[in-house]
Amino acid sequence: GAGVSQSPSNKVTEKGKDVELRCDPISGHTALYWYRQSLGQGLEFLIYFQGNSAPDKSGLPSDRFSAERTGGSVSTLTIQRTQQEDSAVYLCASSLNFGLRVDRETQYFGPGTRLLVL
């Protein structure tokens, strides 16, 4: 597709359940980012992938959060044993990060997944 896509659009789960959020970046973008947007914390960085490796995972809030990227493309963010404070919008972005295009560092965002933990 032309843009970053994320699924599901909305997810309601019960406290203690595991959830998986998916991100499909723009074709050819080598870098992928996950952010969390919540009322109390604003926009927070979670993790960054360059290819399939994660040079920066400093924003993951706890060991209940993990992410992987396969084939240099799709990424999955997994939250285990969800808590009510995990309720937020999870945004994914991608960027080229190489080459001569002037916008290679610009991050393009998906529509987000709204997670509600009951």
Add this chain to the structure above:
Amino acid sequence: AQTVTQSQPEMSVQEAETVTLSCTYDTSESDYYLFWYKQPPSRQMILVIRQEAYKQQNATENRFSVNFQKAAKSFSLKISDSQLGDAAMYFCAYRSISNFGNEKLTFGTGTRLTIIP
């Protein structure tokens, strides 16, 4: 660590008028990127404009322009001829120029812009 401050939680402007949104940042780096993103109720973050710190010329994109004051660490967004479709949350963001582990965006807290018909 870099910080980004948006001191105006809410702003409003009459349709067709001009409005300026403020952003200041703190960094010890000499080169970096600055961005303004727009987030309408649909939740999609949309890039409005970008500025490279090493460029002295202010970026412009149609009705959107910035006033980049590097010494003052200020990066304001001016919207001319405001339109109803400009109503959204606007976020200022900072990115290090380094490509070795510093690629994340640091965001301000946002300014909610209302357009009055």
